Amino acid sequence: MSAPSPSNLITFADVSRFYGEVLGVNRVSLVVPPGVTSLVGPNGSGKSTLMNLMTGLIRPTQGEIRVCGARPDHPEELCRLVGYCAQFEAVPKGLTGFQFIYSYLLLHGFGADECARRAREAIERAGMGAAAGRPVAAYSKGMRQRIKLAQAMAHSPSVLVLDEPLNGLDPMARAESIALFREWGDQGRHVILSSHVLHDVDRISDRVILLSHGYVVAEGEIQGVRSEVKEQPMQILVRCDRPRELAARLFSHDHLMEAKIQGDGRNLLVRTTDADRLYLLLNQVVLETGLEIETVAPADDDVNSVYQYLIGAEGGTT
């Protein structure tokens, strides 16, 4: 992956967007490097607004946005860089899957042969080869989602914006799509996506942006975001041969909040306000007692936990 420079960053500088008196997003400042970035938040938190802003479908009320150096109010420049699979399900009537992608590729200025080649490639990539000649109107919800995805990717954009891209997909298609997003992210492109399925977000994302009520609550790599949530003790799972002895040693330290033996009796779940001190302490205990530790792993540095800590139950996500 190439090093981030202003020409491959997405930047929001103090961006607000209001719909009349209704807040869309407020005073958002972000710098998004290439890779897979997930927007997470409950309904109405501003995820789609951010996506629509960065793709130029709407304009900020205030602030400035740059997408790899391009301004969203210059579609001639921006739309060569950006592909957007929006939440809107509709596709123009009377077109087959192939015609849908081919017709809009023509607007990019490619020649007819190039459009046909790119359309076929995108359709194959989305696993829609068998249905390419059928009218989109006859597609199922999942197929529509995939053809929209193919359309967004067909011109090989360096920024791919996907609003709930896994909605309506069966497990197989979901796994294929996730692999595709990861592949694009690993190629040094931007993949910005929103999803309600936090388990998927965890698997896909390099970074997360948590939104609530139009504000960015937290952003960054998920472990970094978790460590910033100081008011919630970290949960760390230690698997060792003598968990009771370990628990007794740990309880003499004030940063330890709770220790529970779980599962087959060899797992100790520890809640601590200072994970770094806990790791040092574990080293010390091992040296002093000869304790055999199999694994030490954070138990709550996933998106789901961070979401629950920062946003709470209002989101109703899975």
Add this chain to the structure above:
Amino acid sequence: MSRQTPLWQRQIAAVFRLEWRKTLLSRRGWWIYLLAAGPVAICLLHALVTSRRAHPRHSLGNDVQAFAMMFQLFYLRGAIFFGCMGIFASLFRGEMLEKTLHYYYLTPLRRESLVAGKYLAGLLAACSLFVPSVAASLLLIGGHDRAWGDYLWRGPGLAQLGWYVLVTVLACVGYGAVFLACGLLFRNPMIPAAAVYVWENVNPFLPSVLQKISVISYLKGLCPVEVPLPPPLNVIVVDIDPTPVWIAVPGLLAVAALLVTYTAIAARRGEIGYGE
């Protein structure tokens, strides 16, 4: 298309290609086909019924006059007006209702080219429906009379047909530009369309200066056959001299160009919201 063709022209052609088929072959536009086909069917019926009569009750001049009335009262004020409303107002509004306009807005296409491509597609669709309809109606209306052929091919008939076709095209150009703008600028284009309709129809009763601010007044002046108004309308209307052709034609084209330009500017500033 050759590689030398500039990008904007290829893009307009691509928009045109997408829109043309959608606009002309729309199931929702069935009533526009009826508006275009209706007068042709009536003229055909008239020709067939009258040709079976031993002694037709009217002259060739009556047919010429009847067509002039049909053209001014039905075509200009009805079929073409409403047909253009149906075609052009839905070029943008229809896509907003179907939530598909964002596909265009997400391509590296100047919004001006989008407006131009859509307008040209609408224009071709409207002209494809109404020019043949007008021509067929004129050719058929006097078909029961053998002298009709002479009138058309050796008399003033063909020249009149040319004028009617020109007025039809200009009507599509003018009303098309008006309704294209309405479709983009208004959430419900029916309201401005109703206002335009009222304005165009009360036009003959307005002072001469106000009469000039309308499409119909220029089109009426270009029609080859004058339609006499029955009393008491002939007393109420304000008669004005027809605008000379060299002003009326470029004037209408210029106004249409201004409206399309304004629509393009509005499209450039436009956002996609779909009312959500």
